[in-house]
Amino acid sequence: MSGNTFGTLFAVTNFGESHGPAIGCVIDGCPPGMPLCEADIQADLDRRRPGTSRHVTQRAEPDAVEILSGVYEGVTTGTPIALLIRNTDQRSKDYGDIAQRFRPGHADYTYWHKYGVRDPRGGGRSSARLTAPTVAAGAVARKWLAAQFGTQVRACMSQLGELEIGFESWDHVAQNPFFAPVADVQRFEDYMDALRKAGDSCGARIRVQATGVPVGWGEPIYDKLDADIAWAMMGLNAVKGVEIGAGFASAAQRGTVHGDSLSPDGFRSNNAGGILGGISSGQDIEAQIAIKPTSSILSPRESIDTAGQSVQVSTRGRHDPCVGIRAAPIAEALLALVLIDHALRHRAQCGDVRQAVAPISAAVR
Template structure:
């Protein structure tokens, strides 16, 4: 299957299926000589893994990290880094009933139309479990970016219409939904739990802030930094939209309101989200992604079988009633990969 690789100078290829033997990633282009251990990656994997709270899937995958190549005596060698995560809590039999049916909201129908075959066990490559390899790769990129003084944070901004009204960064990892507002977080949790009891789900908005990026990242015309970030964010299965800075609100603003004026000290506002003309300005890069409701719900829905026969289907199995909490580290990981790749591209241009 084409389309499982991303990046130019820092390139990753993810592999594996939801209920197969393992998932993982190959990372090519990592800077040599950087200290890297399995625990560096494990920290991020623990943030993504299921079974963390009442608002995430009860599937128990510990995602123990194994680095098989590319690291020697605790440092990257510059050769491909191979990371594998063995699946341990597979229940493929839970999907036997939908083997010949197309679940609404899933990639069942489209995969069947494209390939004439599909892995029905938890959606195979179309499963959110594919993102485990992305998070592992992002942990490596995060380590490289830390040496450049770059940091970032993503968090839940909104769930099910409940929006954060304050930004308290220290609260993000203290609540089950990774929201930046503790009061909103409590409301979000109550709403998700109530929906889960009904067998339904909800979506939300995740925001990301990237700090310490130098001006000059991004390649006109088609490899603009915001275009690259948009591509990787939209490659995450649950994400259906993205906006930078003022985003869609810019459509209702005047040019005099949206433009970011400057004085001798720098920019006076950041409606652009830290990217102008596809190139970083040196300001904080800010973007938001729209996360759809989880497709796997136990509410009866109309669909058809492969034969074209109509039926009513109920999706069984273990699923997140809201994907936002676990998608936060995935958003961070993909942002890290794009930013580090463009740092390497900028350095290559200047050499």
């Protein structure tokens, strides 16, 4: 199986299966000299891990990260950093009924046809469990970006199923299990309780933002910054759509509105989402992702088995009725990984470029 490595200069190779002994990643290209310990990574893993509320899977994984290499006396050495997260709460018997059946909407059918074999336990390699190493690698990237440029990456939920979520404050995001930027989340609690009782699932929309991104990151043709962000976000399990800036709303805008006017005091708007011609403009990077409903649900659905016979599939076990609830830390990690890779590539190619005019303010006036 190929396609498990992310990035060019900051390259992350992800390994493991949902019900194997461990999952993890190897980071190649992290700059040397950065203080790093498990606690720097664990904080982000704790935000993503299962079992944190009744609205997510109750698989009780501590997701304790171990640094196996690449750090000496508390500092990165520039050599590969190996991160290991042990699986401790597998319950493989829950998947015995679907070993020969394909769950609608899941990767079972395509994996079986592509490889001739599949691991049905929790989806094996296709499980969202494999996002934990991504979050771990993203935590390393976030620390370097913050130290070098003051870059901050954050995400919140902007829609849960049919429920739109208005924006009140980033301060609310850490105060509720939905990563919602609002103070009152009771209607989301009630919605999820009803959904679980019905044996169904729902999708979600996540907003992800990066502040403090300098001008100039990204390439003009095939490696555009926004293209790489979209590519990264589409690599997240269950993502079916990505928007940069105004996104699909751009189709209804006029050119007199969409183009972000510039002035000596800064940009007048940010419909471009902080990226012009594939290169960062110095404004906030803004993206949104659409996440489909969870495929593993209790409600029976029509499918076929490995012999091509018609069957009914009802998935038991511990599953997220909305995988979008835990997606905010993963989206943050993916954006951080794209940004650090482009930061290092920009430094390698254009680190000695000097402009006669300083960049304008990134603030939207």
